[in-house]
Structure formats: structure tokens, C-alpha cells
Amino acid sequence: MEEYIEIVESMIEGLGEDPATCRTENENLWIFPYENEQVFVQILPGADDETVFFQAFVLIKTITKENKKEQMLNILKLNHYFKNVYLQMHGDDLYVGQFRSADGLDSVEVSRAFSAMVNYNRNFDYLMEKHVTD
Numbered sequence: 712m713e714e715y716i717e718i719v720e721s722m723i724e725g726l727g728e729d730p731a732t733c734r735t736e737n738e739n740l741w742i743f744p745y746e747n748e749q750v751f752v753q754i755l756p757g758a759d760d761e762t763v764f765f766q767a768f769v770l771i772k773t774i775t776k777e778n779k780k781e782q783m784l785n786i787l788k789l790n791h792y793f794k795n796v797y798l799q800m801h802g803d804d805l806y807v808g809q810f811r812s813a814d815g816l817d818s819v820e821v822s823r824a825f826s827a828m829v830n831y832n833r834n835f836d837y838l839m840e841k842h843v844t845d
Contacts (some may be wrong), residue, residue, distance in 0.1 A: 712754060714761045715754045715816055716739060718816060718818055718821060719741060719752050719754060719765075719821065720741075722821050722822065722839050723741060723806075725818075726744070726745060726831050728743045732812045739753055739755070740752070740753040744749075745825050746826075748769050748770075748832060749769065749770065750767060750768075750769055750827075750829075751767065751769070751806075752765075752767045753766045753767070761811070762839065763814070764809045764810060764811065764812060765811055765813040765816050765821075765823050766806065766809070766811070767821075767825065767828060768806040768808030769808055769828040769832050770804055770805070770809070770832075771805045771831075771832050771835050771836070772804075772805050772835065773803050773804050774800070774803045774804070774805055775803075776792070776803075786798060786805065787838060788842070789838060789839055789842055789843050792838060792842050793831060795827060796808060796831060797809070807828050807832055808828065809824045809827070809828065
């Protein structure tokens with residue numbers, strides 16, 4: 712697990728941030744800016760000692776109470792157009808994220824994950840307009 716923590720912390724340092732100050736109280740969770748977005752990254756242990764997971768996510772938007780059911784249905788429709796990422800709700804907040812085995816993870820893979828999430832975040836409204844019709 713340490714090698715994956717080192718990859719994440721090296722990436723954070725490469726962005727000009729201090730991994731120690733980006734680390735949260737939650738074990739192996741960092742929050743830091745990437746291309747003007749807050750990225751959350753976590754390295755998680757699996758059920759056995761050899762399995763490790765990489766999770767990263769970015770806040771897209773907070774779902775308002777107005778038309779919440781309609782918004783959620785539209786998000787479900789849009790979810791089919793997202794590739795290699797997932798949409799996740801936490802409370803009223805919608806996130807785009809990636810969860811995968813850390814096996815084979817390197818700095819290029821981490822960078823691609825960050826870029827994909829930020830791209831989907833920035834283009835969320837456009838994608839909603841293009842792919843979801845009421």
C-alpha cells in the first residue's frame with residue numbers, strides 16, 4: 712500500500728502542494744486543487760493484505776431541493792455517457808469519480824484520472840443539454 716501512497720503524494724508534490732497539509736483526518740485521504748477544482752484521492756486497503764484500491768473524485772454540483780426527482784432522473788440518464796468514471800451522490804452533492812484496483816497504478820494513470828474527472832465536471836451542463844432531453 713505504501714508504494715501507492717508514494718505515487719499519490721509524489722503527484723501532489725508535482726502540483727506544487729504539500730501532501731502532508733493535503734492529507735485529511737481520514738486515513739490515506741488527500742484533498743487538493745487540480746486545475747481549479749478540489750480533488751479527493753484515497754488509497755484503500757482491500758479485504759486481504761495484497762489488495763489495494765485507488766479512489767478519486769471531484770464535486771460536480773449540489774442538487775437543489777427544487778425538482779430533485781427530475782434532476783436525479785436526468786443524472787441517471789446521463790450516467791450512460793460517462794466512460795471510465797462513475798457518478799456518486801453523498802448527501803445532496805453529486806461527484807464524478809473513479810474507483811479501481813491500484814494494481815499497475817502509476818503517475819500517468821493518476822494524472823489521467825484527475826484530468827477525466829475535471830473534464831466531466833467542466834462539461835457536465837453541456838453533456839446534460841446534449842444527451843438528456845426532457
